[in-house]
Amino acid sequence: xxxxxxxxxxxxxxxxxxxxxxxxxxxxxxxxxxxxxxxxxxxxxxxxxxxxxxxxxxxxxxxxxxxxxxxxxxxxxxxxxxxxxxxxxxxxxxxxxxxxxxxxxxxxxxxxxxxxxxxxxxxxxxxxxxxxxxxxxxxxxxxxxxxxxxxxxxxxxxxxxxxxxxxxxxxxxxxxxxxxxxxxxxxxxxxxxxxxxxxxxxxxxxxxxxxxxxxxxxxxxxxxxxxxxxxxxxxxxxxxxxxxxxxxxxxxxxxxxxxxxxxxxxxxxxxxxxxxxxxxxxxxxxxxxxxxxxxxxxxxxxxxxxxxxxxxxxxxxxxxxxxxxxxxxxxxxxxxxxxxxxxxxxxxxxxxxxxxxxxxxxxxxx
Amino acid sequence: xxxxxxxxxxxxxxxxxxxxxxxxxxxxxxxxxxxxxxxxxxxxxxxxxxxxxxxxxxxxxxxxxxxxxxxxxxxxxxxxxxxxxxxxxxxxxxxxxxxxxxxxxxxxxxxxxxxxxxxxxxxxxxxxxxxxxxxxxxxxxxxx
Numbered sequence: 297x298x299x300x301x302x303x304x305x306x307x308x309x310x311x312x313x314x315x316x317x318x319x320x321x322x323x324x325x326x327x328x329x330x331x332x333x334x335x336x337x338x339x340x341x342x343x344x345x346x347x348x349x350x351x352x353x354x355x356x357x358x359x360x361x362x363x364x365x366x367x368x369x370x371x372x373x374x375x376x377x378x379x380x381x382x383x384x385x386x387x388x389x390x391x392x393x394x395x396x397x398x399x400x401x402x403x404x405x406x407x408x409x410x411x412x413x414x415x416x417x418x419x420x421x422x423x424x425x426x427x428x429x430x431x432x433x434x435x436x437x438x439x440x441x442x443x444x445x446x447x448x449x450x451x452x453x454x455x456x457x458x459x460x461x462x463x464x465x466x467x468x469x470x471x472x473x474x475x476x477x478x479x480x481x482x483x484x485x486x487x488x489x490x491x492x493x494x495x496x497x498x499x500x501x502x503x504x505x506x507x508x509x510x511x512x513x514x515x516x517x518x519x520x521x522x523x524x525x526x527x528x529x530x531x532x533x534x535x536x537x538x539x540x541x542x543x544x545x546x547x548x549x550x551x552x553x554x555x556x557x558x559x560x561x562x563x564x565x566x567x568x569x570x571x572x573x574x575x576x577x578x579x580x581x582x583x584x585x586x587x588x589x590x591x592x593x594x595x596x597x598x599x600x601x602x603x604x605x606x607x608x609x610x611x612x613x614x615x616x617x618x619x620x621x622x623x624x625x626x627x628x629x630x631x632x633x634x635x636x637x638x639x640x641x642x643x644x645x646x647x648x649x650x651x652x653x654x655x656x657x658x659x660x661x662x
Numbered sequence: 663x664x665x666x667x668x669x670x671x672x673x674x675x676x677x678x679x680x681x682x683x684x685x686x687x688x689x690x691x692x693x694x695x696x697x698x699x700x701x702x703x704x705x706x707x708x709x710x711x712x713x714x715x716x717x718x719x720x721x722x723x724x725x726x727x728x729x730x731x732x733x734x735x736x737x738x739x740x741x742x743x744x745x746x747x748x749x750x751x752x753x754x755x756x757x758x759x760x761x762x763x764x765x766x767x768x769x770x771x772x773x774x775x776x777x778x779x780x781x782x783x784x785x786x787x788x789x790x791x792x793x794x795x796x797x798x799x800x801x802x803x804x805x806x
Contacts, residue, residue: 352744411794545673
């Protein structure tokens with residue numbers, strides 16, 4: 297029998313009021329503002345934008361404040377807000393070859409045209425706590441140097457490293473097309489998924505999950521021998537076709553991280569020996585995520601490249617795509633803490649009956 | 663200043679900081695809103711391997727506005743973010759730039775926006791340039 301119960305409204309109101317007070321914390325300490333979060337916790341903001349799948353640094357900062365720094369809760373808030381927005385259109389595919397790069401490194405070519413640019417990186421820091429940050433010290437300004445442009449190149453034309461390998465036919469080519477991509481925010485995901493759908497799922501997937509899968513491929517579970525052909529961070533213009541006007545206009549700039557891996561490939565029944573590629577592209581400065589995404593992308597391409605399925609989790613499309621989304625995962629996981637009194641009541645009755653039957657059977661045997 | 667193509671000035675107005683645009687052009691002339699400023703999202707597309715098939719990367723917030731000046735000229739704007747005043751102001755300027763006041767508007771608004779944007783980009787590029795690695799080859803033992 298299903299019994300509806302009501303109650304707890306006052307308790308819920310009181311819990312939310314206490315939550316608000318706890319969020320504010322000690323009132324003798326200055327309140328954190330949204331612009332402060334946006335400016336000073338920028339990498340948290342980037343992660344919330346990437347996994348929330350909505351580029352808006354102000355809203356991501358607000359979500360982090362509201363969620364008391366719980367980034368998955370913040371992603372949830374952004375996803376919920378996103379569903380209230382009308383879709384005004386779809387951009388032209390962005391051209392990352394025209395990115396205004398602040399960081400660009402290659403692990404495969406030392407002397408790439410345009411040079412290796414470290415940018416504002418944690419690499420090569422000693423990972424020692426910096427107690428001067430606690431003492432509210434002055435930050436020394438960043439150094440500058442006149443930017444030199446390679447002869448004959450515009451200010452923001454930065455060729456991709458993979459294009460050099462492409463010239464020699466040593467790397468698998470990417471066939472350009474203008475097929476409208478599938479959109480998992482509009483259509484339920486169907487498997488098997490084409491690569492564009494997989495990339496959409498990965499770029500909004502949980503960073504920790506995608507990182508662990510990528511790491512598993514490095515440790516041997518579906519090894520793909522990845523090198524970072526190129527990793528770049530910078531801003532790119534977004535262009536939107538305006539139907540009333542009949543031409544495209546730039547509607548803004550977004551910051552992105554892009555990673556292209558070059559993977560060893562000894563050939564298969566269908567493909568000659570050549571380098572193959574994995575691709576990662578993520579909102580914001582999200583380097584770990586972009587590298588992870590490109591490794592997992594490459595692992596998932598086993599079928600089209602004629603490789604063997606060795607049963608590795610990172611090769612298993614259903615396993616990867618159905619578990620990458622942290623809003624879905626947290627929703628299903630956390631719902632089990634909500635009242636299940638009726639379900640549990642039936643479980644309890646079942647166990648009691650089985651025990652009674654077992655005891656009766658035992659007594660009958662004796 | 664000569665007038666740039668319309669797509670260029672629309673892009674410049676979209677990328678402008680809303681506060682700066684409001685400072686440069688505080689008072690809007692009379693206009694009729696054909697499509698009042700509306701906040702929405704645009705799906706941003708990337709390409710597999712940077713050059714291949716398009717895929718959906720994620721959405722960005724965008725505000726659009728269409729309006730008509732008293733003279734009948736229609737202005738459009740699509741600007742990143744959720745600032746309705748920014749979109750309305752950009753649409754008014756888009757309309758004005760199609761009238762005989764275009765050159766004056768370009769000189770007083772587009773020119774400063776352009777030079778400030780160029781300065782911002784140059785400052786960022788100069789910081790990046792300072793982190794560019796200069797490799798030097800060490801003399802190897804057998805070369806001596």
